[in-house]
Amino acid sequence: MNDKYKETTIGTEPIFQGRVISLQVDTVALPNGETAKREIVKHPGAVAVLAIHEGRMIVVEQYRKPLERSLVEIPAGKLEPGEDPLEAAKRELEEETGFRCDTLKPIFSFYTSPGFADEILHVYFAEQLVPGEVRLDEDEFLDIEFLTLEAAQQYIAEGRIRDAKTVAAVYAWQAYQLTGRI
Template sequence: MTANRKFEEITLSSESVFKGRIISLQVDQVQLPNGGTASREIIRHPGAVAVIPLLEDRMIVVEQYRKPLEKSQVEIPAGKLDPGEEPLQAALRELEEETGYRSEHVKHVSSFYTSPGFADEIIHLYVAEQLVKGEARPDEDEFLECEAITLEQAQQYIREGRISDAKTILAVYAWQLYKLTGQI
């Protein structure tokens, strides 16, 4: 058995439990590497994008209410991929919809799984520079406010819990590295 397959779980059955607008939930019965069986609850997600928008010495963030947390959060602009949409196009769309800014200087930073223990959601992270201000067009069910913050403010927001999601914390650390080394 090859090293990357020695922990593989073989799906014996799969049951769709819920299908929503954004996510679906399935329960799989799997055979474990030792021959035993187990149940796996899996969230399926279409994938998402997030953007680190840098405007001179500031990062553009949005504050919005997050119902699962029952509080407002400060985050980088982000959103789910539409069917068939390329991540770069989604990143440009989300940047403009949520902040009003556009950019022709966008670079892919990384793609990462948010919670691989129970979900297949992947976020494609980009950095956008040389921003040009336009008009924000949030979705009709999005209520948010934009702010341009310094690195010090971002770090303070993390300490205060105003920034507490993984993608934005990663963005702040990537920005800090960029400021120190010139590379992201």
């Protein structure tokens, strides 16, 4: 990794501490000797699951207040402090869909918005699901759907699926169907 443009933090000003995120403004020394301000959102990280049941992808539709609209997404949630991402993925899958899976395979991890946030999202693949009971958080309201690959691609075209994790998961599922590898 090339750090020749590394910015060194000179100072940090905490701005906000919430349940999910915190916001800080860092003063940094730039490679050219000047200084600049960086607004940074700190996030504990999150998980998501591409879950396939009887040849269909399990998705949830829920209202997303920042967008003022509903989106269709793969099951996901934030990591609790110190929580193992694999265990969090199992927990979120069961809480949101009622399905359990003993063996989840990591697909990929990515930074959601590295220009201003440190959130990393770990995406897992699950098959051989066992039905159970949905256990939503008290402030969580969603509908569960089962989509074919073609329906998921249509949802992307229609803008019903628009978040990066779900779009990437649909294409990972398409690759899996073509190659047999995730």
